[in-house]
Amino acid sequence: MRQSFEDSADPSFGALHTPKIRQQMAEQALDGFLIPHEDEHQNEYLPAANDRLAWATGFTGSAGAAVLFRDKAAVFVDGRYTIQVRDQVDQSLFEIRDLVEGGVPAYLKEAAQPGWTIGYDPRLHSPDALSSLREAAEKAGATLKPVDANPLDAAWGQTRPAQPKAPIVPHPLAYAGEGSTAKRARIGAELTGLGADAVVLTAPASLAWLFNIRGGDVIRTPLPLGQAILNADGSARVFLDPDKVTAELPAWLGNAVRLETPEDLPAALAELSGRKVLVDPALSSAWYFETLKEAGAEVIRGSDPTTLPRACKNAVEVEGTRQAHARDGAALTRFLHWVATEGQISLPDELEAVTRLEAFREATGALQDLSFDTIAGATANGAICHYHPTRRLNRRTVPGSLLLIDSGGQYLDGTTDVTRTVAMGEPSAEMIERFTLVLKGNLALARVRFPAGTTGSALDVLARLPLWSAGLDYDHGTGHGVGSYLGVHEGPHRIAKAPNTVALRQGMIVSNEPGFYKEGEYGIRIENLLVVTEAAPIAGGERPMLGFETLTLAPIDRRLIDPALMTAEERAQLNAYHARVLAVVGAQVEPEVRAWLEGACAPL
Numbered sequence: 001m002r003q004s005f006e007d008s009a010d011p012s013f014g015a016l017h018t019p020k021i022r023q024q025m026a027e028q029a030l031d032g033f034l035i036p037h038e039d040e041h042q043n044e045y046l047p048a049a050n051d052r053l054a055w056a057t058g059f060t061g062s063a064g065a066a067v068l069f070r071d072k073a074a075v076f077v078d079g080r081y082t083i084q085v086r087d088q089v090d091q092s093l094f095e096i097r098d099l100v101e102g103g104v105p106a107y108l109k110e111a112a113q114p115g116w117t118i119g120y121d122p123r124l125h126s127p128d129a130l131s132s133l134r135e136a137a138e139k140a141g142a143t144l145k146p147v148d149a150n151p152l153d154a155a156w157g158q159t160r161p162a163q164p165k166a167p168i169v170p171h172p173l174a175y176a177g178e179g180s181t182a183k184r185a186r187i188g189a190e191l192t193g194l195g196a197d198a199v200v201l202t203a204p205a206s207l208a209w210l211f212n213i214r215g216g217d218v219i220r221t222p223l224p225l226g227q228a229i230l231n232a233d234g235s236a237r238v239f240l241d242p243d244k245v246t247a248e249l250p251a252w253l254g255n256a257v258r259l260e261t262p263e264d265l266p267a268a269l270a271e272l273s274g275r276k277v278l279v280d281p282a283l284s285s286a287w288y289f290e291t292l293k294e295a296g297a298e299v300i301r302g303s304d305p306t307t308l309p310r311a312c313k314n315a316v317e318v319e320g321t322r323q324a325h326a327r328d329g330a331a332l333t334r335f336l337h338w339v340a341t342e343g344q345i346s347l348p349d350e351l352e353a354v355t356r357l358e359a360f361r362e363a364t365g366a367l368q369d370l371s372f373d374t375i376a377g378a379t380a381n382g383a384i385c386h387y388h389p390t391r392r393l394n395r396r397t398v399p400g401s402l403l404l405i406d407s408g409g410q411y412l413d414g415t416t417d418v419t420r421t422v423a424m425g426e427p428s429a430e431m432i433e434r435f436t437l438v439l440k441g442n443l444a445l446a447r448v449r450f451p452a453g454t455t456g457s458a459l460d461v462l463a464r465l466p467l468w469s470a471g472l473d474y475d476h477g478t479g480h481g482v483g484s485y486l487g488v489h490e491g492p493h494r495i496a497k498a499p500n501t502v503a504l505r506q507g508m509i510v511s512n513e514p515g516f517y518k519e520g521e522y523g524i525r526i527e528n529l530l531v532v533t534e535a536a537p538i539a540g541g542e543r544p545m546l547g548f549e550t551l552t553l554a555p556i557d558r559r560l561i562d563p564a565l566m567t568a569e570e571r572a573q574l575n576a577y578h579a580r581v582l583a584v585v586g587a588q589v590e591p592e593v594r595a596w597l598e599g600a601c602a603p604l
Contacts, residue, residue: 012058012090013054013055013056013057013058013090014056014057014058014073014089014090014093014094015090015093017055017056017155017156018056018068018073018093020155021033021056021068021151021152021155022068022070023155024151024152024154024155025068025070025119025151026070027151028119028147028149028151029117030117030118030119030145030147030151031069031070031113031116031117031118031142032067032068032069032070032112032116032117032118032119032142033067033068033118033119033120033151033152034065034066034067034104034118034119034120034121034125034133034144035052035053035056035057035065035066035067035068035152036052036053036065036124036125036129037053037061037062037063037064037065038124038125038126039051039052039124040123040124040202040285041202041203041204041225042126042202042203042283042284042285043204043218043221043223044062044063044221044487044489045062045218045219045220045221045372046218046219047161047163047164047217047218047219047225048161049160049161049162049163049164050163052124052150052152052153052156053065053066053075055152055156055160056068056152057075057088057089057094058088058089058090059075059077059081059084059085059088059089060084060088061077061080061081061084061085063077063078063080063081063099064076064077064078064081064085064099065099065103065104066094067104067107067108067111069111069112069116072095072111073093073094073095074094074095074096074097074107074111075089075094075095075096075097076097076098076099076103076104076107077096077098077099078098078099078100079098079100079475080384080385080386080476081386082096082384083384083387083393084387084388084390084393087390087392087393088390104133104136105132105133105135105136106136108133108136108137108140108142109136109139109140110140111140112136112137112140112141112142113140113141113142114140114141114142115141115142116140116141116142116143117142117143117145118137118142118143118144118145119144119145119146119147119151120133120144120145120146120147121146121147121150122146122285122286122287122290123285123287124150124285125285125286126281126282126283126284126285126286127281127285127286127289128281128282130144130286146286146290163225163241164216164217164218164225165217165241165243165244166215166216166217166224166244167215167216167244167246168213168214168215168224168226168240168244168245168246168249169213169214169215169246169248169249170212170213170248170249170252171208171212171213171214171412171485172212173212173316174316175316175317175320175412175413175484175485176212176316176317177313177314177315177316177317177320178314178316179212180210180211180212180253180254180257181234181254181256183209183210183212183306183309184210184230184234184235184236184256185234186309187199187210187230187234187305187306187309188230188231188232188233188234189232190305191230191231191232191278191305192232194278194300194302194305195276195300196232196276196277196278196300196302197231197232197272197275197276197277198229198230198231198232198272198275198276198277198278199229199230199277199278199279199304199305200227200228200229200269200277200278200279200284200288200292201227201228201229201230201304201306202227202280202283202284202285202288203280203283203284203304204217204218204221204223204224204225204226205221205223205310205483205486205487205490206228206283206304206306206307206310207223207224207226207227207228207238208222208223208224208486209306209309209310209486210228210230210236210306211228211236211238211253211257212252213249213252213253214485215244217244219369220369220370220371220372220373220410220488221369221371221410221486221487221488222368222369222410222485222486223486223487224240224244225241226238226239226240226241226262227239227262227265229268229269229272234256235256235257235258236256236257236258237257237258237260237268238253238257238258238259238260239260239261239262239264239265239268240259240260240261240262241261241262242261245259266291269288269291269292269295269297270291270295271295272292272295272297273295273296273297274296274297274298275297275298276297276298276300277292277297277298277299277300278300278302278305279292279299279300279301279302280301280302280303280304280307281301282303282304283304303492307491307492308492308502310483310486310490311481311490311491311492311493311505311507311508311509312505312506312507312508313484313507313508313509313531314507317414317484317507318507318509318531320412320413320414320484320485321413321414321415321484321509321529321531321551322414322551323413323414324409324411324413324414324415324416325414325416325529325551325552325553326553326584326585326588327364327366327411327588328361328364328408328409328411328416328418329418329552329553329554329581329584329585330364330585330588330589331357331360331361331363331364331409332357332360332407332418332420332554333554333555333581333585333589333593333597334360334363334589334590334593335356335357335360335405336420336422336554336555336600337589337592337593337596337597338356338360339353339403339422339424340422340596340600341596343397343424344424344425347396347397347398347399347424348396348397349378349394349395349396349397350376350377350378350381350389350394350395350396351376351389351391351394353376353378353397353403353405354374354376354389354407357374357376357405357407358370358374361409366411366412367409367410367411368409368410368411368412368485369409369410370407370408370409370410371407371408371409371410371415371416371417371488372407372408372417372488373388374388374405374406374407375387375388375404375405375406375407375419376389376403376404376405376406376407377389377403377404377523378395378396378397378398378401378402378403378404378424379395379397379398379401379402379521379522380395380519380520380521380522381393381395381523382402382403382404382421382517382522382523382524383517383518383519383520383521383522383523384517384523385474385475385476385515385517385523385525386476397424398424398425399424399425399426400424400425400426400427400428401423401424401425401522402421402422402423402424402427402431402522402523402524402560403421403422403424404419404420404421404522404523404524404525405419405420405421405422406418406419406525406527407419408488410485411485412485413485414484414485415482415483415484415485415486415487415488416529416552417482417488417511417527417529418527418528418529418552418554419513419515419525419526419527420526420527420554420555420556420557421435421523421524421525421526421557421560422557422560423557423559423560427559427560431522431524431560432559432560432561432562433470433562433565434472434516434518434524435516435524435526435557435560435561436560436561436562436565436566437466437467437469437470437472437516437565438466438467438514438515438516438524438525438526439526439556439561439566439570439574440466440565440566440570441462441463441464441465441466441467441514442463442512442513442514442526442528443570443573443574444462444463444465444466445459445462445463445478445479445495445512445514445530445548446512446528446530446548446550446573447547447548447573448462448547448548449535449538449545449546449547450504450545450546450547451543451544451545451546452503452505452544452546453503454503454504454546455493455499455500455501455502455503455504456478456479456493456494456495456496456500456502456504456510457495457496457497457498457499457500459478459495459504460477460478460479460495460496460497463478463495463512463514464478464514467514467516472516474514474515474516474517475517476513476515477494477495477496477497477498478495478496478511478512478513478514479494479495479496479510479511479512479513479530480494480495480510480511481493481494481508481509481510482509482510482511482529483509484509493505493508493510494510495510495511495512504532504546505532505546506532506533506534506546507531507532508531508532509529509530509531509532509551510529510530510531510532511527511528511529511530512527512528512529512530512548512550513525513526513527513528514526524560526556527552528550528551528552529550529551529552530548530549530550530551531548531549531551532546532547532548533546533547533548533549534546534547535547550577553580553581553584553585554581554585555578555581555597555600555601556574556577556578557600558600558602558604561574561604563604566604571603571604574604575603575604578600578601578602578603579601579603581597581601582597582598582601585597586598586601
């Protein structure tokens, strides 16, 4: 099984490593130091060499921060990680605080002392984040100071893992659907329209999409770490570690793309003096803005121009994703068959379930990686909506409980993300009722038709309404964008209560994952991926509509459904979905699995 970040977590990290960091801080006359989760590329999932927050504190979640002062420290996490952080971090060294409510700025106002100098690495912080941090420090009478040498990196020293050097390879047109030359021409024309001469791209996903390349520098996501400068004429300079450049890559990139090393980047930025350069403040660190400003460039703050076209998948990418989901659905169905038969007797623990599911995906022969560390929540752990099992938190399933499995795979032709909740033994009447309400919300979102210009925020209520009608809700978003053999979390679109100005467009892939969580008892989530499509004309309608096609193919546990709570339309919709699952997945699985699947997909 592929190594998980959680497997290397150690609560002793703080006691071992914070004294070393403080020593380096003292040598730089720093009273404090800011440690974000983000690395130089603002990645969600990090290579081991860049997981500074985990090395300093032991916390391995995908979002967080820490502040280290001379005599105290705090670690910050959001609601997804309240259990995990207590398991992984030594609370005698770190105060645990909320990342969202107040977060690091509130802590600086409260804990920093007048006259203190608090260091930060400008390569790791966005300019917008730094503005709020600087304001908070100033209100406490302290000063934020950029450092040239990161004291954490100095403390890590020779024990720090080497930077990843996974080969960077072409992503063939059979999967990408559009050549890099055409993409660069499109983005170049957009730059011209914005009055920009060039754009600096620092997000690995932007490089991967624009140049049709993939790598292996980041766990769970096939990303190449690097940077690029794209000119409005479509020419580009790409900065990659030469050790990662494969023999076929220069010819694949073509004559209009110049390959250079990361060491060449500062000089290349200096050469942009006098030019108008677009940089995304949400994706690029303050270092880029400061370097360009010092060079005399006119910096235009704006969105990365590759983000929206990357989100709108072309026909080849959509078809590839369909094939990936059909393959992945067969693997998941084999797992669900195992849970429904052998698992009901052996009552596996969470880690055993994770191992079994990954083995089924590995057996496809096409799995490149997981798309994220599998979430497997048994009994009360299922109520922690983004829980990841560890050796210390691992629970065994028990009769009369629920097992929530949220997982996905990375395939050359697509990225998957699917959640199924299954009954272990006989579920309670309450579990059945709540599961059916969640299912009704999932079905409502899947069948909606909506006009162009509609955002995910406008649709979010559809998934929640059945729960709201019962006085219930869930505290996470309903849907996030998903990449094409890229990140499992991809913007700029989403479906959530929070306002979002990005309209859903044809080709966007988004998750549909309402849930319900009863703290201390069980969790329920049903997640399918959807792709935005043109909808069939509505009789008498006056406007063209968009709709969703469900990509995910795996049975939903009928033992947890109360047909009496469903309308005739909902029952017909679920029956049609299960018939499709049986037709597509049933043709791929072994006879005994198909026999079980026929029952699992039988009409209500």
